[in-house]
Amino acid sequence: MNFAIIGTGMISHIHAEVIQSLDGHHLTWVHSRNERYGADFARKYGCKHSTDLEMLLMASDIDAVAICTPSGTHAELIIQAAQHHKHVLVEKPLDIALEQADEAIQVCKENGVKLGVIFQLRFMEETKKAKRILEEGLLGALIEVDTYMKFYRPETYYENSSWKGKQELDGGGALMNQGIHGIDLLLWLAGSVSSVTAQVKTLKHAIEVEDTAAAIVNFANGAMGIIQGTTSIYPDHPQLLTFHGTKGTLELAGTEVPYIRTLHIQDRPELTINHPAVPVDHLGEAHKQQYIDFIEAIEQDRQPLVNGAEGRKSLQLVKSIYQSSLERRTVEVPQR
The missing domain is CATH 3.30.360.10 (Dihydrodipicolinate Reductase; domain 2)
Structure with a gap:
């Protein structure tokens, strides 16, 4: 599977390192609104970068996205990714508002994509x-x-x-x-x-x-x-x-x-x-185990163990x- 990371804050580096540690899976893109941050991140992890999220989500070499942005942006980004038929793994919390969280869960369901929420513990x-x-x-x-x-x-x-x-x-x-x-x-x-x-x-x-x-x-x-x-x-x-x-x-x-x-x-x-x-x-080990479950959920067409409904609780x-x-x-x- 090919992954894109949205956001280049501290937690995004754990996601990048985990993706790179998974045999047969690749980090292909990163999105940052800041050109320099995106370029630095892409150089470090050997992927492409873009400040244009719409263009990035249209890329054919992305199967799933990891959202690592401020909490209040999560639902909006989940919806945007799902509408482009990308599976979504989002950092906690699912969002900061229940109404937006519910909309994100529904849009993922309507577009047939998996939604996982990072609760790695x-x-x-x-x-x-x-x-x-x-x-x-x-x-x-x-x-x-x-x-x-x-x-x-x-x-x-x-x-x-x-x-x-x-x-x-x-x-x-x-x-x-x-x-x-x-x-x-x-x-x-x-x-x-x-x-x-x-x-x-x-x-x-x-x-x-x-x-x-x-x-x-x-x-x-x-x-x-x-x-x-x-x-x-x-x-x-x-x-x-x-x-x-x-x-x-x-x-x-x-x-x-x-x-x-x-x-x-x-x-x-x-x-x-x-x-x-x-x-x-072992920093990142729990994230790795959640990534493995998320990938298997996509391959087996089942819900991730921490899906949208679980993340909502x-x-x-x-x-x-x-x-x-x-x-x-x-x-x-x-x-x-």
């Missing part, structure tokens, strides 16, 4: 192991599920970006941008959320969106829990998801490379895990948290 081995433990019911019925995403971003992180921290293109802060990976894992592992009561605030940074958030959530399966997300505390803490059931506890720790830090199951001492060594971060929950905070009430989360 689902493809890590320890994450998949946690999924099996929960699906097999080893923890019993879930009682409490908590998600802690206590991150630090310096002021320069926002000052040096043309879009991060700005409502128009970021659509949110600590939850929509940094925390959405943890929220996606929460929903994938624990199931859908039925209601949320939340507050989001901007307590440290001079930005238009939240840098601190807390929410009480109720799950459709009867469990309850909390979500904490921030970019305002120092030092940065690793992401942590905790699952407490009637028969035991599982802790999934780690921001870039999640691993099972603790596992205790009543009457199953042979399964106990206690604080193993933190695994080495975390966006729905984040928007419900924002609504709860704005309206100062408990919000029911629509189920689809």
